[in-house]
Amino acid sequence: MNYIVFDLEWNQGGTNEENKNLPFEIIEIAAIKLNNDFDIVSKFQRIIKPNVYKKLHPVIHDITGYKMSDLKKGVGFTEAVTEFIDWCGDDYIFCSWATQDLKELQMNMRFYDMSLIDKPPLYYYDVQKLFSYAFENGDDRRSLKYAVDYLCLDENVPFHRAYADAYYTAQVMKRIDFDRVKDKLSIDTFIIPKDRSEEILLYFEDYSKFISMGYGSKEELMKQKYITSVRCNYCKKYVKKKAGWFSDGMRNYYFAGVCKEHGKIKGKIRIRKNIDGKFYAIKTIKTVSDEEYDEILLKKQHITLKRKKTPSSTE
Numbered sequence: 461m462n463y464i465v466f467d468l469e470w471n472q473g474g475t476n477e478e479n480k481n482l483p484f485e486i487i488e489i490a491a492i493k494l495n496n497d498f499d500i501v502s503k504f505q506r507i508i509k510p511n512v513y514k515k516l517h518p519v520i521h522d523i524t525g526y527k528m529s530d531l532k533k534g535v536g537f538t539e540a541v542t543e544f545i546d547w548c549g550d551d552y553i554f555c556s557w558a559t560q561d562l563k564e565l566q567m568n569m570r571f572y573d574m575s576l577i578d579k580p581p582l583y584y585y586d587v588q589k590l591f592s593y594a595f596e597n598g599d600d601r602r603s604l605k606y607a608v609d610y611l612c613l614d615e616n617v618p619f620h621r622a623y624a625d626a627y628y629t630a631q632v633m634k635r636i637d638f639d640r641v642k643d644k645l646s647i648d649t650f651i652i653p654k655d656r657s658e659e660i661l662l663y664f665e666d667y668s669k670f671i672s673m674g675y676g677s678k679e680e681l682m683k684q685k686y687i688t689s690v691r692c693n694y695c696k697k698y699v700k701k702k703a704g705w706f707s708d709g710m711r712n713y714y715f716a717g718v719c720k721e722h723g724k725i726k727g728k729i730r731i732r733k734n735i736d737g738k739f740y741a742i743k744t745i746k747t748v749s750d751e752e753y754d755e756i757l758l759k760k761q762h763i764t765l766k767r768k769k770t771p772s773s774t775e
């Protein structure tokens with residue numbers, strides 16, 4: 461299997477110029493193909509001619525150093541992506557720094573009525589997450605520049621051009637002890653399960669992840685017993701609740717409970733809205749240390765206190 465490490469640059473409209481169907485228009489696709497040993501076997505790069513936003517946003521100009529005259533020499537989006545997908549081959553997995561690129565790629569593809577990359581669930585490696593698991597605590601999310609400095613890699617190409625960022629991401633990947641992190645797959649949720657039968661439940665080493673279908677509102681979603689029920693990842697028995705589900709007011713819900721046999725358990729539901737305005741849940745259930753468990757209880761206390769002080773506030 462090959463690893464396709466890719467990176468995008470995009471442009472956007474100025475104030476009042478945003479096209480709601482395409483807030484970010486891709487202007488460059490670059491990718492590095494790695495073999496099983498993480499050696500570079502092929503490279504891909506296309507500059508894409510802007511079609512929606514004909515002016516380069518000043519921020520994008522500052523970050524990337526592009527000029528509109530350069531972009532105008534590019535190819536059309538559909539052509540570039542068709543070539544890109546062909547170039548990827550048959551047996552590959554996408555890898556990118558953080559989670560946004562795969563979403564924007566699909567958003568742009570949808571804008572041009574292109575068919576799906578693959579049928580969902582679309583698995584990929586978020587190298588930013590892998591870096592954190594390999595070298596830090598698994599929770600922090602660092603910039604690519606930070607990772608490159610941390611690993612003392614040669615900085616011979618400027619950052620924030622798609623090719624350079626794909627190249628650096630590939631270099632970071634090569635330094636990671638991959639066997640240790642290879643089960644830390646990410647799932648892209650640009651396309652969410654369309655009904656219960658497509659919902660996703662995966663077990664990892666010390667946690668499980670569930671992705672629900674979409675609902676009309678947050679409230680309707682949180683009313684679904686099968687979404688808010690918590691089972692132990694090991695014995696699959698229902699977990700005795702100590703706290704939860706309580707909200708942090710930012711679309712995250714927390715749960716703390718205990719399995720008699722397997723100890724303390726933390727639950728988290730992140731509610732997200734997909735492109736069609738449907739609300740879906742990403743639920744993780746994890747066995748935790750006493751410390752992490754107490755943190756949830758403290759968080760609950762803290763939120764309850766805050767609400768008492770400001771009784772008029774709503775979630």
Ligand SMILES: [Zn+2]
Pocket residue numbers: 692693694695696697719720721722723
């Ligand atoms: Zn158990």
